[in-house]
Amino acid sequence: xxxxxxxxxxxxxxxxxxxxxxxxxxxxxxxxxxxxxxxxxxxxxxxxxxxxxxxxxxxxxxxxxxxxxxxxxxxxxxxxxxxxxxxxxxxxxxxxxxxxxxxxxxxxxxxxxxxxxxxxxxxxxxxxxxxxxxxxxxxxxxxxxxxxxxxxxxxxxxxxxxxxxxxxxxxxxxxxxxxxxxxxxxxxxxxxxxxxxxxxxxxxxxxxxxxxxxxxxxxxxxxxxxxxxxxxxxxxxxxxxxxxxxxxxxxxxxxxxxxxxxxxxxxxxxxxxxxxxxxxxxxxxxxxxxxxxxxxxxxxxxxxxxxxxxxxxxxxxxxxxxxxxxxxxxxxxxxxxxxxxxxxxxxxxxxxxxxxxxxxxxxxxxxxxxxxxxxxxxxxxxxxxxxxxxxxxxxxxxxxxx
Amino acid sequence: xxxxxxxxxxxxxxxxxxxxxxxxxxxxxxxxxxxxxxxxxxxxxxxxxxxxxxxxxxxxxxxxxxxxxxxxxxxxxxxxxxxxxxxxxxxxxxxxxxxxxxxxxxxxxxxxxxxxxxxxxxxxxxxxxxxxxxxxxxxxxxxxxxxxxxxxxxxxxxxxxxxxxxxxxxxxxxxxxxxxxxxxxxxxxxxxxxxxxxxxxxxxxxxxxxxxxxxxxxxxxxxxxxxxxxxxxxxxxxxxxxxxxxxxxxxxxxxxxxxxxxxxxxxxxxxxxxxxxxxxxxxxxxxxxxxxxxxxxxxxxxxxxxxxxxxxxxxxxxxxxxxxxxxxxxxxxxxxxxxxxxxxxxxxxxxxxxxxxxxxxxxxxxxxxxxxxxxxxxxxxxxxxxxxxxxxxxxxxxxxxx
Numbered sequence: 001x002x003x004x005x006x007x008x009x010x011x012x013x014x015x016x017x018x019x020x021x022x023x024x025x026x027x028x029x030x031x032x033x034x035x036x037x038x039x040x041x042x043x044x045x046x047x048x049x050x051x052x053x054x055x056x057x058x059x060x061x062x063x064x065x066x067x068x069x070x071x072x073x074x075x076x077x078x079x080x081x082x083x084x085x086x087x088x089x090x091x092x093x094x095x096x097x098x099x100x101x102x103x104x105x106x107x108x109x110x111x112x113x114x115x116x117x118x119x120x121x122x123x124x125x126x127x128x129x130x131x132x133x134x135x136x137x138x139x140x141x142x143x144x145x146x147x148x149x150x151x152x153x154x155x156x157x158x159x160x161x162x163x164x165x166x167x168x169x170x171x172x173x174x175x176x177x178x179x180x181x182x183x184x185x186x187x188x189x190x191x192x193x194x195x196x197x198x199x200x201x202x203x204x205x206x207x208x209x210x211x212x213x214x215x216x217x218x219x220x221x222x223x224x225x226x227x228x229x230x231x232x233x234x235x236x237x238x239x240x241x242x243x244x245x246x247x248x249x250x251x252x253x254x255x256x257x258x259x260x261x262x263x264x265x266x267x268x269x270x271x272x273x274x275x276x277x278x279x280x281x282x283x284x285x286x287x288x289x290x291x292x293x294x295x296x297x298x299x300x301x302x303x304x305x306x307x308x309x310x311x312x313x314x315x316x317x318x319x320x321x322x323x324x325x326x327x328x329x330x331x332x333x334x335x336x337x338x339x340x341x342x343x344x345x346x347x348x349x350x351x352x353x354x355x356x357x358x359x360x361x362x363x364x365x366x367x368x369x370x371x372x373x374x375x376x377x378x379x380x381x382x383x384x385x386x387x388x389x390x391x392x393x394x395x396x397x398x399x400x401x402x
Numbered sequence: 403x404x405x406x407x408x409x410x411x412x413x414x415x416x417x418x419x420x421x422x423x424x425x426x427x428x429x430x431x432x433x434x435x436x437x438x439x440x441x442x443x444x445x446x447x448x449x450x451x452x453x454x455x456x457x458x459x460x461x462x463x464x465x466x467x468x469x470x471x472x473x474x475x476x477x478x479x480x481x482x483x484x485x486x487x488x489x490x491x492x493x494x495x496x497x498x499x500x501x502x503x504x505x506x507x508x509x510x511x512x513x514x515x516x517x518x519x520x521x522x523x524x525x526x527x528x529x530x531x532x533x534x535x536x537x538x539x540x541x542x543x544x545x546x547x548x549x550x551x552x553x554x555x556x557x558x559x560x561x562x563x564x565x566x567x568x569x570x571x572x573x574x575x576x577x578x579x580x581x582x583x584x585x586x587x588x589x590x591x592x593x594x595x596x597x598x599x600x601x602x603x604x605x606x607x608x609x610x611x612x613x614x615x616x617x618x619x620x621x622x623x624x625x626x627x628x629x630x631x632x633x634x635x636x637x638x639x640x641x642x643x644x645x646x647x648x649x650x651x652x653x654x655x656x657x658x659x660x661x662x663x664x665x666x667x668x669x670x671x672x673x674x675x676x677x678x679x680x681x682x683x684x685x686x687x688x689x690x691x692x693x694x695x696x697x698x699x700x701x702x703x704x705x706x707x708x709x710x711x712x713x714x715x716x717x718x719x720x721x722x723x724x725x726x727x728x729x730x731x732x733x734x735x736x737x738x739x740x741x742x743x744x745x746x747x748x749x750x751x752x753x754x755x756x757x758x759x760x761x762x763x764x765x766x767x768x769x770x771x772x773x774x775x776x777x778x779x780x781x782x783x784x785x786x787x788x789x790x791x792x793x794x795x796x797x798x799x800x801x802x803x804x
Contacts, residue, residue, distance in 0.1 A: 068480035078470035
């Protein structure tokens, strides 16, 4: 068996944890398996490097920021190889140049294009555990790139796909994917299985376990994922195309506080206004989420949408600068909002799921601000103060604790 | 003019110093010069990384230690590029993969073989300051290597040679090369010029300003070096083939405390004994310095030699293990010794230089333990307690303070 195992920053945060990971991998190696280990930077290393960069330059060139950040994973993989050495397990660490992890040229948010498997295959054939730096790649100019959030998960999935691995295990600090975040929904329950599509929606909605890019890639290449804890031996959650377990109506409730609502009031009611507005944001690389358009007074319309909270200021600024071009009268921004979503492949064939959610919120006297739905998801925007109460009420209403 | 400037770890130890370096380089860049900056890891970074490695593995695989250590310079060059960016000076940082800095395959002590100048030339043509990681290279297996002590100096000299630079400036925390270490010889004087050969001997003897490998390479390729301070604008010391200044009898006094004397007593007086003994040490990569062989009693001989103090234990252990093969009777090791040397191209044509040194020591009642000479150098081994007194006495005797 060829197994790809990815461990995040907290899983390699100190000496103890590094050896903990090494022991787990060595055990499976000794059973005769081929092992590829993908690592993130240790603990808070990336944050510390970013802080160093900002100390020098509040707006560091992205190419150089990537050059700086990629050192973090390189430290992790080298130390891990040293740990394996103490256990007499042969291993070798490889960075993005050595693997040849080709990406697009965008710094800070590159996409993997192609992995040369030669070097890794060569090392595996010599029965070495191969330890690969996650999160990083090189572009066609031989410059380092980084893959953005959840980048190490993407590295692991891409390696599993490229090398036709038998398993791809994502180790994290939680036991798997839950029906809701156990930190604020005490009755949350771990799922045995979940589909790619459900996971995608949960990831997008801030479940935080897996990043949607890695799930997208897993779905595209049919890589079955296991999400499990690096701290214990509990079985995790399997992410795959179809789940075998009896279909629940919904799989989980997601809560996302990293959101802000921006409203542009009094836009001229002309064709192309929405395009102009969102094109401005797209060109600034600002992701827009839920969008609501309504008719205003006097042949005008109002557009509201959500963006992640850290991009709200930038979005407002861009729109204000271009007020004359888009012709709006007023822009407001509300940061005291949160998104609560339910996700489940089961809702496709069950009308009334959304209504059940709205009822649960109504019973709690929680006001709904905006609504957005997809085939397997319903999202509502509510006041932030109601967020946890809403998540618990919805979790209860769908009987997810069973 | 194409100028290579190398800055050591203390010169880029914090934000202030990084900007100090950036300003110096920007100034010369703005005059129209092409600038290549070679950097070491910041401050104590390398020591900290080594400590991290030893925490995991007291005997880390050298390949992985290099993988770990090379991150240090990468952090320096990325931060430097960010500093240039704040000054609107275009720059780009390059690591050993990006430059293509090919070395031999030995980890921890590799030698530079070949530098691909394409990428650097391309960047210079675009009028960017090129910031290169010192100390590191890649071998033919695409693994990181490091160049050992003084490695960043070597990187700078190699780049200057490969790119036919007009100047190669080595910035350090002292003003230049002194007639002796000013920390213990108060009358020490900075030299305006010194020859490669003199510098080589001073470097080997622990003067600490330049490493001998970089000087050897500078001599081989005729790269004229300037050693100067990164903290002020004082003129430094020029290192070149022939000096123009009137020949002093000697150029400097060097003191090296990092030495230990090992004596092997009662070796059989047979051919090949010395070979066997030193071959054992060579195979363990232990450098032997001054060697003295004398006739012992009863057809035996004694061999004494010096090694650096941190390798003394290993040397003694190896010899003890092989006592039967080399046939010695007893091994002793004395760590309380120091080497004092005088160096000067002038002594070739001046007999009596050694005698003058011995006289100075005799006047101070300092006992000489071993003596070793070369064409331009005289070294004596003395008790460590006499070291500074000896250095000052010799410095005075040759009138170096003038």
